[in-house]
Each structure stands twice: as structure tokens, then as C-alpha cells.
Amino acid sequence: MTGFAKDFPILEQKxxxxxxxxxxNAATTQKPNSVIDTISDFYRTDYSNIHxxxxxxxxxxxxxxEEARKKISDFIGARNPGEVTFxxxxxxxxxxxxxxxEPSLKGNEVLVTGVEHHSNIVPWQMxxxxxxxxxxxxxxxxxxxxxxxxxxxxxxxxxxVSNVLGSVNDIKKIxxxxxxxxxxxxxxxxxxxxxxPLDVKDIGCDFLAASGHKMYASTGVGVLYTSDRFSDLMxxxxxxxxxxxxxxxxxxxxxxxxxxxxxxxxxAGAISMGAAIDYMQKIGLDKIEKHESDVYSYxxxxxxxxxxxxxxxxxxxxxxxISFNMDQIHHYDAGLIMDKMGVAVRTGHHCAQPLMKSFAIxxxxxxxxxxxxxxxxxxxxxxxxxxxxxMYT
Amino acid sequence: MTxxxxxEIIREFDGLEWLxxxxxxxxSAKKLEPMDEDSRTxxxxxxxxxxxxxxxxxxxxxxxxxxxxxxxxxTKGIMALLLRVVNNRYPxxxxxxxxxxxxxxxxxSNLSPARSNGLESIIKRIKEIAKNEALxxxx
Numbered sequence: 001m002t003g004f005a006k007d008f009p010i011l012e013q014k015x016x017x018x019x020x021x022x023x024x025n026a027a028t029t030q031k032p033n034s035v036i037d038t039i040s041d042f043y044r045t046d047y048s049n050i051h052x053x054x055x056x057x058x059x060x061x062x063x064x065x066e067e068a069r070k071k072i073s074d075f076i077g078a079r080n081p082g083e084v085t086f087x088x089x090x091x092x093x094x095x096x097x098x099x100x101x102e103p104s105l106k107g108n109e110v111l112v113t114g115v116e117h118h119s120n121i122v123p124w125q126m127x128x129x130x131x132x133x134x135x136x137x138x139x140x141x142x143x144x145x146x147x148x149x150x151x152x153x154x155x156x157x158x159x160x161v162s163n164v165l166g167s168v169n170d171i172k173k174i175x176x177x178x179x180x181x182x183x184x185x186x187x188x189x190x191x192x193x194x195x196x197p198l199d200v201k202d203i204g205c206d207f208l209a210a211s212g213h214k215m216y217a218s219t220g221v222g223v224l225y226t227s228d229r230f231s232d233l234m235x236x237x238x239x240x241x242x243x244x245x246x247x248x249x250x251x252x253x254x255x256x257x258x259x260x261x262x263x264x265x266x267x268a269g270a271i272s273m274g275a276a277i278d279y280m281q282k283i284g285l286d287k288i289e290k291h292e293s294d295v296y297s298y299x300x301x302x303x304x305x306x307x308x309x310x311x312x313x314x315x316x317x318x319x320x321x322i323s324f325n326m327d328q329i330h331h332y333d334a335g336l337i338m339d340k341m342g343v344a345v346r347t348g349h350h351c352a353q354p355l356m357k358s359f360a361i362x363x364x365x366x367x368x369x370x371x372x373x374x375x376x377x378x379x380x381x382x383x384x385x386x387x388x389x390x391m392y393t
Numbered sequence: 394m395t396x397x398x399x400x401e402i403i404r405e406f407d408g409l410e411w412l413x414x415x416x417x418x419x420x421s422a423k424k425l426e427p428m429d430e431d432s433r434t435x436x437x438x439x440x441x442x443x444x445x446x447x448x449x450x451x452x453x454x455x456x457x458x459x460x461x462x463x464x465x466x467x468t469k470g471i472m473a474l475l476l477r478v479v480n481n482r483y484p485x486x487x488x489x490x491x492x493x494x495x496x497x498x499x500x501x502s503n504l505s506p507a508r509s510n511g512l513e514s515i516i517k518r519i520k521e522i523a524k525n526e527a528l529x530x531x532x
Contacts, residue, residue: 016411329466330444330464330465330466330468332443332444332465332467332468333419333444333465333466333467333468336415336467337412337415337467340411340412340415341412347443348443362445362464363443387412391412391415391416391419392419392466
């Protein structure tokens with residue numbers, strides 16, 4: 001193991017007799033020792049339920065939970081930790097916003113893009129809104145000059161980075177346009193928080209959703225940034241911990257963030273997000289971005305060189321995922337064969353059926369990268385593709 | 394209960410590395426007659442598969458036969474094996490058949506409901522058709 005991969009014990013293994021190359025990072029990332037140890041040590045030493053506890057362990061747990069919130073708040077450039085709510089993940093975060101905004105969304109529309117993950121489409125439909133896509137060119141660049149915001153547009157909900165293509169959307173420009181129309185903006189940062197520095201103040205968004213498990217932390221935990229501007233939103237969930245006073249006649253709620261955290265949260269998960277941020281910051285976000293950009297560009301160049309491979313999307317800035325297909329070869333076959341070559345990729349529609357429809361395809365092979373991937377991993381991916389081709393001829 | 398065709402398939406796959414198994418499945422797929430375009434309808438398709446799968450059945454001399462096709466070659470190869478085992482048998486026999494060769498040749502992981510090739514859905518559909526035909530036979 002070389003580079004950052006040595007920090008990730010799972011990557012040491014061989015699968016089917018070959019050194020594992022993990023290129024399914026857009027689905028979930030592996031965990032470094034420091035995160036695994038933090039979770040394990042937390043349960044060994046400090047674990048208890050948080051808040052309201054009068055005893056030592058509860059105080060320790062509460063402190064560590066709030067420390068994690070502060071770390072995330074600083075990491076994404078929030079004004080204060082009160083703007084950061086722990087959720088179950090990006091999907092949960094988006095669903096909570098959909099529930100809270102439901103009265104204004106019902107019968108109206110949410111502006112999205114044609115590359116969205118289903119989790120940034122379905123919750124709006126469930127809230128009674130109609131998602132409408134901002135137009136894009138054939139390379140999947142958003143045509144922001146022709147963006148059409150109407151009286152019915154009650155929210156703009158945009159992925160920062162496509163989980164399929166790796167295209168980076170200009171979210172800052174979108175929030176600038178949105179401000180002229182006084183429409184709030186939600187950023188789905190599930191595929192960007194692990195790759196690009198984020199600053200919600202600079203971006204100017206009102207909501208930002210992200211998952212822990214895609215940024216080297218635990219599964220089942222995520223965050224929702226809610227701008228102070230929306231501090232009095234109706235909570236999406238009710239229960240213990242989020243209330244001020246409860247009577248059978250009337251209940252009043254806590255101030256954010258507790259207002260939005262009903263029930264016992266994923267305490268260890270939240271703390272693991274803090275540990276993951278520590279890990280990334282120790283390496284340095286600039287260094288991570290530079291390394292990932294080198295590997296990503298190399299992968300894209302190698303794939304584009306291949307005669308039998310079609311790569312989807314081509315935007316000014318890209319990171320994370322690359323989707324492609326091989327001529328006359330089903331993505332599922334390609335994925336199965338690559339798996340047996342020790343290369344883990346994902347195949348299918350990647351929860352982005354509208355995007356697949358726009359390409360008139362059923363699915364793609366997706367290779368997605370994390371900080372531990374190297375150019376050697378890309379070489380193994382290319383070998384895998386060559387092997388697939390060989391088996392078909 | 395053992396079955397001569399299933400045992401023959403198990404022997405063919407015995408000792409093969411994974412990539413050779415896939416090679417054999419692709420070769421079997423290439424030999425399988427493709428279903429004509431008109432029959433590849435939504436009605437004939439089986440959902441729950443990452444690759445598309447189409448199924449048709451017909452009866453000849455009281456015995457049940459199937460056509461299966463897929464847009465992915467490895468899935469189609471597995472279909473070719475299935476057809477060797479289930480075709481030209483009486484409906485009741487197919488309804489009760491134990492497809493042990495799938496586990497024996499190492500494709501058992503393909504059988505779990507979450508697996509994207511939907512082999513389980515395909516087998517379920519084959520057995521449903523066989524059960525219905527068997528019921529008709531008993532009327």
C-alpha cells in the first residue's frame with residue numbers, strides 16, 4: 001500500500017486473488033484507521049445518550065457530539081454551529097427540507113438539473129411540487145443564461161457535483177441568479193464535500209445536504225446546513241429533544257439545531273464525521289484536491305484514448321465520478337468481469353434515470369475516485385476494460 | 394434428487410476460474426438464438442434486473458418450453474443454462490424442480506433478491522408459469 005491508501009485497512013486485501021482496487025467511492029468511501037478507532041474508542045470510553053443527562057458520560061458524549069457539529073460547521077463555512085443539523089444522510093436531509101417547505105412547494109415547482117440523483121427529485125414530487133430541469137448542452141454544461149425562474153419556482157435544488165458524470169455545477173452563479181428572484185437554493189453536496197472545499201457563505205445557499213459515509217465517516221449519518229434565515233422552519237420530525245414546552249394543547253420548539261433533531265441522533269456517527277474532517281484536514285484539502293484532480297484527469301485521458309469507449313459528460317470542471325460505456329458491451333457484463341479482475345466499479349443507472357434517458361441509454365459503468373486512489377488504480381481499471389473487450393472477441 | 398443435465402453443467406464448470414466461467418457463459422450466450430425484436434416487449438420482460446430479460450413460453454406435446462433472452466451476455470449465458478435444464482419437461486416437473494446447479498457452479502450470490510441480474514425473479518417467473526400450466530393440466 002502506498003500513499004493515503006495505507007491509512008485504510010480494508011484496501012489491503014486481495015479479492016479473487018488480485019489486489020483490490022476500489023473505484024466505487026461515489027456510492028460510499030472506505031474508512032481510515034483514525035475514523036474506525038474514534039468510533040470504537042467512543043463506545044469504549046465516552047458513550048451515553050446526549051443532552052439532558054446529569055452524569056459524567058452523558059456530559060462527555062454531549063461535548064463530543066457538539067464538538068463534531070462545530071467541526072462540520074467550520075468545515076463548510078457556516079456562520080455558527082446552530083446552522084448544522086445532524087441527519088441520517090443526504091437523502092434524509094433533502095426529505096426534511098421537502099417536508100418543512102411542503103406548504104409553499106405544493107402545486108408549485110422546484111428547479112433542478114437533468115443530472116440529479118433521484119433523491120433530489122422524488123422528495124419534491126412527494127411534497128406536491130413539480131421538478132423542472134434547467135436546460136443543459138449535450139456535454140451537460142448547465143445553460144445558466146437561459147435559466148427560467150417563474151412565480152411558481154419556490155426552490156432551486158441543485159447537485160454540486162453529479163454522482164454519474166462528475167460534472168461540477170456552478171452553484172455560486174445559481175445562488176446569485178436565485179437571489180435576484182428571492183428563491184431559496186438547496187445544494188446537494190453528497191458528491192462534493194469529500195472532493196472540493198465548501199463555504200456556504202461564499203456559495204450563498206440556504207440549504208446544503210451531505211452524507212457522512214461518502215466522506216470517510218460512518219454510514220447512517222449526514223448533515224443539513226440551514227441558513228439562519230430559515231431558523232423558524234417547521235421541523236420535519238417531531239419527538240423528544242426538539243421541544244421547548246409540551247402540553248396536549250400546544251407544543252413549542254427549541255431553537256435550531258436541536259429543533260431539527262428529534263429523538264436520539266446517531267451520536268457515534270456524528271463524532272465519526274468530526275474524525276473524518278480531522279483526517280482530511282491533517283492531509284490538507286488543497287493537497288487532496290490536487291492529488292484527486294491529477295488522478296481524475298489521468299483516468300479521463302486514458303478512457304478518452306480508447307477507441308471502444310464512450311465517456312459521458314464534458315464540463316469545464318469535473319471530479320469524483322466518470323461514467324462510460326464500451327461499444328456493444330453491456331455495462332453489467334463489464335462490471336462483473338472487472339470485479340473478478342479485482343476492480344470494484346458500479347454499473348446501472350446510478351439512481352439518475354432522467355439523465356440515462358437523455359443519453360438514450362440504460363446505464364453506464366461508473367468509476368469514482370477518492371483520495372486514496374492512484375494512477376496505478378487507473379491503470380488497473382484500463383487493464384480491466386481491455387480484459388472485458390478481449391473476452392468479447 | 395440428481396438430474397443428468399444439471400450434473401453435466403456442473404462438470405463443465407468444475408475447476409474453472411471466474412473469468413473462464415464468464416467466458417463459458419458468454420460462449421453459451423452467443424449460441425443462444427436471440428428472441429425476435431417484436432417479442433422483446435415490456436409484457437415479456439422481467440423487472441428487477443439490471444440487464445433486461447425477456448421470457449416467452451409455449452407448450453409442445455404437453456411439455457413446457459421457454460425462450461429467454463437478455464441484453465447482457467453473462468445474464469444471457471445463465472439463461473442458456475437455465476433453458477437446458479428446464480426446457481421440454483412437464484409443467485409439474487418444472488414447478489417442483491430444485492435448481493441445485495446454480496449454487497454448485499458458484500452463481501448462488503446471483504440468486505439473492507438484491508442482486509441486480511434478477512436471476513431469482515426469472516426463476517420465480519418460470520415456476521409461476523409452470524404452476525399455472527400444471528393447474529390447467531389437472532382441470
